[in-house]
Amino acid sequence: MDRETWKKSPLTRKEKVHTQIFANAAQASRLIAEEIAALIRDKADKKQKAVLGLATGSSPLGVYKELIRMHKEEGLSFQNVITFNLDEYYPMQPTSLQSYVRFMKENLFDEIDIPPDNVHIPDGTLPRDKVAEFCAEYERLITDAGGLDLQILGIGRTGHIGFNEPGSPLDSSTRLVTLDYVTRTDAASDFFGQENVPRKAITMGIGAIMKSKRCILMAWGENKARIVQKAIEGELSEQVPATYLQQHPNTLYVLEESASTELSRVQRPWCFVPIDWTSQTTTKKAVIWLAKKLGKAVLKLTDRDYMDNGMSDLILDQDSAYNINIRVFKLLQRTITGWPGGKPNVDDTHRPERKDPAQKRVLIFSPHPDDDVISMGGTFQRLVDQGHEVYTAYQTSGNIAVFDDDVMRFADFVADIRQQEEEKTNGHDTLYHRVVKSIRSKQPGDIDSDEVLNVKALIRKSEARAACRYVGVPDERIHFLNLPFYETGTVKKRPPGEQDFQIVCDLIQQIQPHQIYAAGDLSDPHGTHRVCLQVIFESIDRLKQSGALNQDDCWVWLYRGAWQEYPMDEIDMAVPLSPDEVTGKRRAIFKHQSQKDTALFPGADPREFWQRAEARNAQLAQDYDELGLPEYAAMEAFKRYHY
Incomplete structure (x- = not known):
């Protein structure tokens, strides 16, 4: 919807800034990259510099990937481009894993032909008494370059743009700021714990952003939907700094569908x-x-x-x-059923699942080794109890989500039961000593050694087995896929590749399931669920095209993870749980002891995963009850995926 159509449409009359909604982030990212490329080429034709304001984080990654493709395949040159990044943590070394200098080099600058002198990023290494002078100079450089032609932005859950947190005034300049608690919580996964997140950052001010000739703000995922609605439809407020863009004469919000769900035109x-x-x-x-x-x-x-x-x-x-x-x-x-695998010998015309075959082969995909029991533990137990042949497939090892303390505890255990290894090596080169040495020499945010990662993976694997055994799944039906895209040892993952797709395709063909369950949520704060779902969808599509998978024979059900439930109008199957089943689900979750009490990557919700799951399941049951449906202790929800 172009700007003029958007202005005239009664559907968008609650919106105070031009907004476009796309089916997915990839589509939206291409549109933004195409606009940036057109600007660069137009400026080059006029022998002028294109001055870009750039952002970091997960939101612009697709844009940068497309710009790199255009450079390598279409000859898009960045020789006439000058860039100014929005922000940087303070203090921060440019070589640190979390540095925005490193982020920009790895995700854009090292892959294109931009002159190094044309790149500007706030300096996180400055002495404190030099920061104010640097910030003033940063704005002067932007002015001398002719001002920003285009500023791309993400949006934080506090409504911040750049690191301009709630309370930032409209005329704020580039400066050192204190980060909001929510912002630091959201960044915790990148720093391997909130305690390692810097408390301050240098950020371009609202005033500098508002001077840019064009602003494009992008938002992906359900977890951004609420703040996006406030930013687009809410009143101008310094408590939601993104609302200031309502006063900018040339701003565009670019959303994927999942981030638009709270907008009035969608709701x-x-x-x-x-x-x-x-x-x-x-x-x-x-x-x-x-x-x-x-x-x-x-x-x-x-x-x-x-x-x-x-x-x-x-x-x-x-x-x-x-x-x-x-x-x-x-x-x-008709969405409510106590028979998620289908009820035998009944009329199934209006039931969520088919009655035949009465005993189904069921394949449950779990992105991490605990998502199955957290998200659908009650349904999982019900499927086993009702005689279905249930298989589990853990797509990733989950090894980065284990505390170092747990590794030490397990290493101690290994050392105690393998004293003979100690004796053979005189106690100097055992697994125990190598692990201890690696952890003790490790700085916050450092990548683990391969041996430490392996121990962490073994911890998650043993916990997953314990949970499956509790539910009643034998060891031979438990599969650990260890998809290669995940195994980087850092929060940042590789894009899914051919090997990932082949592993999933092979497993589906081996089991020949009648039901597949997969995590369908897009709010996972570090993106693993999103990638795992992409791998499953691509694999299913390939098998369908080859004739190896048929929608009539194999139904696919999506569940939501620890962050958000499906809207009631999207639920195709709701499985009620009794109080005893809620307790059983909790016990299965407790088998994942390394994620108990405090998970390494909890996201923004401080509650433990079992608490979130129980609250969400109880709330769904209450929602059904309030609409006049039967009252249950809890319910788990599923949406059917038609392929």
């Missing part, structure tokens, strides 16, 4: 434009929205309720509230 389009109510999905979404808004059960909604809330045309199109309510109530009711 309730019927309030703004006429809707095609022949869609059962749209009607279901609208009725659930109305019931939640009014705090009513679905069957209690009246004609007046519909008419007072912008849904009178639904009444006109589809008869009375009474009949609409019954239809939607039945749709919700």
Whole structure:
């Protein structure tokens, strides 16, 4: 939707800044890269410099990847480009893993032909008394270059742009700032623990950003949806610095669908434009929205309720509230089943799963070695108890998410039971001593040695086996895939490659499952779930194209992880759990002792994973109850993926 169409559309009237929504981040990143490339070429034709403001973090990675491709395959030159990065942690050495200098070199500058003297990044090595002078000079350099032609931005969960945290004034300049608690929590995974995240950073100010001729802000993932809505539709507020962009004359927000879900045009389009109510999905979404808004059960909604809330045309199109309510109530009711593998010897016309075959081969993919029991532990147990042949496949080792203390504890154990190795080597070169030496010489954020990584992987593997045995899955049905994209020893991973796809394809062909379960959430703070899902989708597509997988024979169900639940209108199967099953799920999660108490990468939620899972499952049950459905202790939700 171009700017003029966006301005005129009644669907977007709540939005205060031009916004485009794309199906996925890759599509959106290409659009941004194409605009940057067009700017660079136009400036080159005019013998001028293109001055770019650049961002770091996961959001612009796709843009940088596409620019590199354009440089290598289309001859896009960066000889006439001058860049200014938004920010840098302070203090920070440029060679550190978390340095934005290193980030930009590895993800863009080392792969293109930009002159090194044209690159500007805040200096995290300066003495404290030199920072203010540097910041003033940084802004002078931007001015001398002619000002920023284009500034690309991400958005933090506090609404910050750059490191301009809540409370930053509109006219703020480049400066040293103190990072917000939420920002430091979000960065904890990059630093292997929040205690290692710097408390300060140097950031380009709001005032400098607002002077740029063009701003593009990008946001991906469900975890950004709420703050994106505030930034686009909310009132101007220094508590959400991104709202300042509402006053910029040439700003574009670029979102993938998952980051747009809280926008009014997505949540309730019927309030703004006429809707095609022949869609059962749209009607279901609208009725659930109305019931939640009014705090009513679905069957209690009246004609007046519909008419007072912008849904009178639904009444006109589809008869009375009474009949609409019954239809939607039945749709919700049919999602609930205590038989996730299908109930034998029944009419399955309106059930979420097929009744045949009565005993199915079930393959549960788990991105990390605990996501299966955290996300669908109750359903997992139910599938085993109901006689299905259940297999688990742990896509990654999860080795970076283990504390060094746990490695020491297990190394102590190994040392105690293998004293003979100690004797053979005179106690100087055992696994124990090598591990201890490696950990004691390690600085925060350093990459682990291969031996330490291996011990961490073994810890996660033994915990996963313990959880599977508790549920009732024999060892021969437990698969550890160790997908190569993950095995870097750092938070940053490689893109998925041919070997990753082949491993998953081979396993699916070996098991020939009737059901596949996979993590479908995109809010994972360090992105592993997103990549694991991409690998599964690509593998399924390949097998479908080759004729080795058929949607009629194998159904794919997506579950959500520790961060967020599916919206009720998207749920295709809801499995109720009794209080005893909730307790059983908790015990299975507890088998993952290295993730108990405090996980290394907890994300923004300080609660333990089992607490988050129980709260989310209880909330879903309450949501069904409030809509007038049966009351359960907890529920796990799934969405069917049609391939």
